[in-house]
Amino acid sequence: MNTPNKLTVGRIIATPFFMAAMLFEFPYHYVVALVLFIGASLTDMIDGKMARKYNLVTDFGKFLDPLADKMLTTAAYLGFIFVYGNSKSFCWQITAITFLILFREFMVSSIRLVVVSSGGKVIAANIWGKAKTVSQMVGIIMALTAYSAMDIFDGLSGTGFQSACNIVIMIMFWISAVLCTISGVIYLNGSKGYINSSK
Secondary structure, eight states, X not given: OOHHHHHHHHHHHHHHHHHHHHHSOOTTHHHHHHHXXXXXXXXXXXXXXXXXXXXXXXXXXXXXXXXXXXXXXXXXXXXXXXHTTTOXXXXXXXXXXXXHHHHHHHHHHHHHHHHHHTTOOOOXXXXXXXXXXXXXXXXXXXXXXXXXXXXXXXXXXXXXXXXXXXXXXXXXXXXXXXXXXXXXXXXXXXTHHHHHHOX
């Protein structure tokens, strides 16, 4: 296994620890979650650049890298469903966003399996897929930064600061959901040849 793929596997291993930091309350747990998420997100940037620069791109990496991204971002969205559990308005929105994202990810993963089983090459993420991933990671980092601030400064919780942050966070999450849907439709359209030829 080459170094970029090891970094990708490391991102997968970090995901359950990140989710645990979000869900279990202990001093500065959002700060810990933020650090873990940023660290894992950096491996996503590094492994791709390293693979392209040193010609270490593999089908295994093409398949595993987006899968690792899905695991990390899905863990974050599921964690925020728990965070917003006491707010009916925000809870239904983050639940709907998570559903759209999971629907798209299951669809894309299924198509990848069809392509591979029919003898085609693994389809790498397109520009829309990359934009979707970047928007998700930026939105999640913004959300975790806001909650880390409230973790550190208790007086911010339940104030206008929290309300304003939640609105901005939800806007970012909806932007990610729209990009996710667009990239899924484009991916589906680009894979029609494999789907139609599969038996």
